[in-house]
Every structure is written in C-alpha cells, then in structure tokens.
Amino acid sequence: MLTCKQASELISQSLDRSLTRSERWSLRFHLLICVACARFNRQLASIQAVMNKWLSDTEQDEHLQLPLQAKLRMTQALESEIAASRRRP
C-alpha cells in the first residue's frame, strides 16, 4: 500500500518519466481510494498544462523579437566566425 506521500511523489514523477508497471498499478489503486491524492493529481496536471501552453504561446509570439542591437551584434559575431572557420583546415 502506498502512503499519500509516496503516491504524491509518483504522481509528480509520472510527469517526468514513465512509471514502471507496478508503480502504475499501485498508484492507480491509491487514486481510486484517495480523494486527496486524486485531487493533487488533477492539480499537478493542470499546472503542467498551463505551463506547456504558456511555453508554446511564448515560442509562437511574433511580437517577441530579438532586440535590434542584439541582432546587429550577432551579425558581426557571425561574420568573424565565418571568416575564422574559413581559415581553419
């Protein structure tokens, strides 16, 4: 039997790695009988879902651009790196 503490650890880890078969079964059983952990499970899932959505929204947000200064600086850095790599064998 899992304690709630152990169940909460597995719930968190299930978001980061695939649980083993026996971990999955014992967690599934615990979630059937424990309202608090079932709630915890849903809450972590919604935190993760909001985070993932925010990350992908940020990645697609066309208003968010490299500052012009940084672009100019990078253009120069690229020039000199290209020149240097031509000199290398």
Place this chain on the structure above:
Amino acid sequence: MSNQTPHDWLNEHGDYLYRFALARLRDAHLAEDAVQETLLAAIQSRTYEGKSAPRTWLTGILKHKIIDLIRKQSREKPSEDLSQTVADEGVVDEFFNESGHWADRPQAWAAPDDELEQKQFLVILQNCMDRLPKKLSRLFLMRDIFEDDNQAICKELEISPTNAWVMLYRARMGLRKCLELHWLET
C-alpha cells in the same frame, strides 16, 4: 550544408530561438547569449545534413546552450547550484505527517477553463514561481528539455536523475500550495 547561410539562420530563426530561450531562462540578456552561442556553434559543427529542418536542428543546439548557461550561473552562485542537493528535507515533510498522510489536504480548486481564467492562473503561477528557490524554478522551467534526454542533461548539470525528480517534486509541491492560497482567492 544546405544553401542557407548563417545569416539566414539568424534572420529566419533568430526570433524563434530567442523566444524559446527567453521562456526558459526568463532573462533577456542570457537569452541573447544563448542564441548567439547557438549560431556560432552551428557554424563550427558543420553537421547540418538537411535531415531535419534547420529550426529543429538549431533548437537542439540551443537546448544544450541553455543548459550550459544555467550550469555556469549555478557555479557562480552556490545557492543556485543544482548539483548541491537541498538538505532541507523538512520543506516537503511539512505537507505530510509521520504516517505519510496529508497533514494539510489539498483543497479543491477549479481548473482554469477559458482563456481569461488561464491568463489569470498563469499570472499567479508565475508569481508563485518567483517565490520558489531559484534552482527549483529553473529546473521546472527546463523540464521539457530535461525530458528529451535526462541522462545527458543530468550529466551536464552534475545531478542524478533521482535528484532532478526530487527537485521537480519540491517545485510542484511549492507551486501547488502557493496556487491553492492565491488562486482560490480570485
């Protein structure tokens, strides 16, 4: 090499790479550095064979540059050093009693449904993230990079996967509790 020049990479993918880095590093200067180092490394590596889209290839390099920057930063500030595991076991134990039951049962809150609610939820989530120890919030933000290849990344960060899971667990415990306090109120 494809017929794209490094300048095309910057023009076509620079903004995307910047946004990717900014979301995870939450620091404009660090994000710029990460993009620049990615492009320079791309020139040096000359491994692009056109097997994947340039953006995918560049993003792969960027992920490692982000990890690099975080490692460098964590060396400079020992309090943020990921390889130093937090000794404060008590932080999480406060949530459970000795028999492993919830000391403080999670309260019900409504999951954010519509767009407006998700926005409000996100604002609170980010405030809560700022209250976490920095190394926990860092790791939490790069969780998806970590998921791609946790063996290699743990090696780079000099932490074990187990430690990383423990830290992510602590981050989530802290975030959940903080949301419970502040999201319930709204």
